[in-house]
Amino acid sequence: xxxxxxxxxxxxxxxxxxxxxxxxxxxxxxxxxxxxxxxxxxxxxxxxxxxxxxxxxxxxxxxxxxxxxxxxxxxxxxxxxxxxxxxxxxxxxxxxxxxxxxxxxxxxxxxxxxxxxxxxxxxxxxxxxxxxxxxxxxxxxxxxxxxxxxxxxxxxxxxxxxxxxxxxxxxxxxxxxxxxxxxxxxxxxxxxxxxxxxxxxxxxxxxxxxxxxxxxxxxxxxxxxxxxxxxxxxxxxxxxxxxxxxxxxxxxxxxxxxxxxxxxxxxxxxxxxxxxxxxxxxxxxxxxxxxxxxxxxxxxxxxxxxxxxxxxxxxxxxxxxxxxxxxxxxxxxxxxxxxxxxxxxxxxxxxxxxxxxxxxxxxxxxxxxxxxxxxxxxxxxxxxxxxxxxxxxxxxxxxxxxxxxxxxxxxxxxxxxxxxxxxxxxxxxxxxxxxxxxxxxxxxxxxxxxxxxxxxxxxxxxx
Amino acid sequence: xxxxxxxxxxxxxxxxxxxxxxxxxxxxxxxxxxxxxxxxxxxxxxxxxxxxxxxxxxxxxxxxxxxxxxxxxxxxxxxxxxxxxxxxxxxxxxxxxxxxxxxxxxxxxxxxxxxxxxxxxxxxxxxxxxxxxxxxxxxxxxxxxxxxxxxxxxxxxxxxxxxxxxxxxxxxxxxxxxxxxxxxxxxxxxxxxxxxxxxxxxxxxxxxxxxxxxxxxxxxxxxxxxxxxxxxxxxxxxxxxxxxxxx
Numbered sequence: 001x002x003x004x005x006x007x008x009x010x011x012x013x014x015x016x017x018x019x020x021x022x023x024x025x026x027x028x029x030x031x032x033x034x035x036x037x038x039x040x041x042x043x044x045x046x047x048x049x050x051x052x053x054x055x056x057x058x059x060x061x062x063x064x065x066x067x068x069x070x071x072x073x074x075x076x077x078x079x080x081x082x083x084x085x086x087x088x089x090x091x092x093x094x095x096x097x098x099x100x101x102x103x104x105x106x107x108x109x110x111x112x113x114x115x116x117x118x119x120x121x122x123x124x125x126x127x128x129x130x131x132x133x134x135x136x137x138x139x140x141x142x143x144x145x146x147x148x149x150x151x152x153x154x155x156x157x158x159x160x161x162x163x164x165x166x167x168x169x170x171x172x173x174x175x176x177x178x179x180x181x182x183x184x185x186x187x188x189x190x191x192x193x194x195x196x197x198x199x200x201x202x203x204x205x206x207x208x209x210x211x212x213x214x215x216x217x218x219x220x221x222x223x224x225x226x227x228x229x230x231x232x233x234x235x236x237x238x239x240x241x242x243x244x245x246x247x248x249x250x251x252x253x254x255x256x257x258x259x260x261x262x263x264x265x266x267x268x269x270x271x272x273x274x275x276x277x278x279x280x281x282x283x284x285x286x287x288x289x290x291x292x293x294x295x296x297x298x299x300x301x302x303x304x305x306x307x308x309x310x311x312x313x314x315x316x317x318x319x320x321x322x323x324x325x326x327x328x329x330x331x332x333x334x335x336x337x338x339x340x341x342x343x344x345x346x347x348x349x350x351x352x353x354x355x356x357x358x359x360x361x362x363x364x365x366x367x368x369x370x371x372x373x374x375x376x377x378x379x380x381x382x383x384x385x386x387x388x389x390x391x392x393x394x395x396x397x398x399x400x401x402x403x404x405x406x407x408x409x410x411x412x413x414x415x416x417x418x419x420x421x422x423x424x425x426x427x428x429x430x431x432x433x434x435x436x437x438x439x440x441x442x443x444x445x446x447x448x449x450x451x452x453x454x455x456x457x458x459x460x461x462x463x
Numbered sequence: 464x465x466x467x468x469x470x471x472x473x474x475x476x477x478x479x480x481x482x483x484x485x486x487x488x489x490x491x492x493x494x495x496x497x498x499x500x501x502x503x504x505x506x507x508x509x510x511x512x513x514x515x516x517x518x519x520x521x522x523x524x525x526x527x528x529x530x531x532x533x534x535x536x537x538x539x540x541x542x543x544x545x546x547x548x549x550x551x552x553x554x555x556x557x558x559x560x561x562x563x564x565x566x567x568x569x570x571x572x573x574x575x576x577x578x579x580x581x582x583x584x585x586x587x588x589x590x591x592x593x594x595x596x597x598x599x600x601x602x603x604x605x606x607x608x609x610x611x612x613x614x615x616x617x618x619x620x621x622x623x624x625x626x627x628x629x630x631x632x633x634x635x636x637x638x639x640x641x642x643x644x645x646x647x648x649x650x651x652x653x654x655x656x657x658x659x660x661x662x663x664x665x666x667x668x669x670x671x672x673x674x675x676x677x678x679x680x681x682x683x684x685x686x687x688x689x690x691x692x693x694x695x696x697x698x699x700x701x702x703x704x705x706x707x708x709x710x
Contacts, residue, residue: 015649029632319636323653360640363607384516441648443683451473451482
């Protein structure tokens with residue numbers, strides 16, 4: 001018989017963590033008023049979304065020119081720029097930089113782009129010590145896990161789980177208070193900041209006109225990672241560039257409000273090139289501009305997904321994500337934006353039929369996207385491109401999900417859908433994997449007479 | 464001014480599972496002063512095919528729909544998702560065929576979801592005896608697709624002795640999602656149970672909805688789990704039609 005796919009198995013594990021699902025759901029809805037209020041301070045929320053989408057589209061439309069401008073400005077400010085067409089190239093550049101600078105220890109600011117690259121194992125394999133310094137990233141690094149969510153990597157961990165992890169991996173005593181755990185992480189990481197030779201960060205945005213990168217955070221770890229070590233390497237997807245500081249400011253104002261309900265994060269660093277003579281800061285600055293699928297998507301009908309500013313809200317808006325959790329997904333990007341990026345970048349969409357099908361088309365992701373990406377529409381379109389999975393119609397078997405599925409199967413024969421739905425013998429539609437989402441559901445029975453039959457009996461049919 | 468002639472489009476799930484929705488919709492539309500016809504050649508709108516990625520199949524269904532309803536003065540359907548299919552996706556499906564696309568656009572402009580159609584019209588007095596409390600489950604296609612949140616609430620507000628209460632978290636998907644419910648059964652059930660729990664927590668006796676798909680999902684979940692056992696899961700058309708009887 002069928003064996004469950006990795007996605008289904010992971011989904012089953014995610015569903016098993018029912019309390020987490022409830023926490024995520026409650027958290028999203030409880031946070032909504034604050035997030036709305038904060039975003040509302042920038043203007044009428046729908047107009048804010050229009051403006052943000054417009055800025056992103058303008059950047060994407062001028063992508064090549066902006067990137068060349070950014071490159072020139074970063075070079076003029078004493079930085080070096082590397083164009084990486086894929087993950088291997090990007091990792092290669094970063095490793096070379098580390099070797100040239102005889103780097104032994106790397107501290108990292110939170111960066112999903114480096115997760116995308118799988119950078120840590122590459123550096124570690126070369127004998128370099130790598131430390132994630134964002135508290136959430138640090139926790140998942142110690143646990144040997146992937147980030148659960150692009151903004152909240154350790155969102156799935158309880159305080160007790162973190163306490164046990166720290167006791168085991170850091171040798172702390174039995175701590176129970178979040179403050180004590182944070183202090184333990186801080187003490188541990190402070191030593192790494194001081195001894196690190198190289199800092200690695202991502203970038204939230206970059207302004208082409210000045211060559212300035214913006215990174216925002218709440219913990220100060222990115223500030224330390226990008227200023228204490230003698231070398232700073234920043235990695236950004238090529239889509240993160242905007243024209244100038246005015247546009248950058250608008251998005252930087254919007255992002256924490258939308259993502260976290262905060263007017264601003266505790267730290268916002270604007271970094272332009274390497275330290276100049278007499279300035280403190282890294283002696284060498286490298287910017288790695290990563291393509292790794294983006295240029296192809298840029299030229300496809302799905303360019304809109306490159307608007308994404310990684311706020312992480314569509315995840316929590318998605319009832320599927322909330323219930324199955326971030327680790328059920330096959331790639332580092334998860335939730336609605338991740339489903340789209342996975343299908344667009346990780347092999348042919350046909351490989352992701354099941355993932356693309358795990359969508360109720362409720363549209364709540366679209367409703368909450370600050371840059372108005374039609375995530376739900378893209379998932380539907382990609383799903384359509386991936387083609388429907390094989391369906392078997394086994395006739396006259398009871399216990400069915402036949403109404404929808406029956407329509408689905410029979411409708412392959414054009415208008416036959418209607419006859420199939422009305423067929424007196426109930427047809428069971430067996431779909432590969434249908435039985436592996438857990439116990440099978442039972443459907444209520446159909447009406448004894450369909451509307452058409454009953455309508456005909458009333459003699460109204462001839463009307 | 465003559466009476467509005469309404470052609471009723473009945474979603475396939477109502478046709479097979481909840482035929483009462485069709486009769487109740489007809490009663491309501493007639494009570495609103497319309498002349499109602501039910502074209503018997505109608506079939507499913509093709510939404511399941513469209514969602515499953517069969518554009519060819521969906522186009523065939525859409526062509527049939529245009530043939531059946533193309534001359535209708537207006538089409539009313541007790542389902543937001545079918546209306547969204549007609550209004551949004553039919554014109555897209557015929558992007559390559561100017562003639563059919565134009566027909567689809569014109570028909571789209573004359574096709575309405577039931578509560579959307581009734582909200583702007585006078586109805587006889589509606590009431591319940593004994594009275595009760597209702598909560599509305601927004602269907603996703605109504606809420607996010609068509610932007611219809613107030614219309615069903617406005618209609619429920621017209622029913623005397625019926626108190627409308629909101630769930631703590633309204634507007635959350637019930638987990639139907641067409642074939643989603645068949646493919647991801649445990650997940651779908653989890654989502655449905657969340658809605659049932661939310662509805663039960665309001666103390667409402669009626670859990671009202673405008674979508675036969677949600678109704679199939681939630682009634683099945685209720686029957687299977689006994690969650691929200693005392694709550695009557697009902698289509699808006701049926702509750703309003705009941706209101707016609709009690710005044």
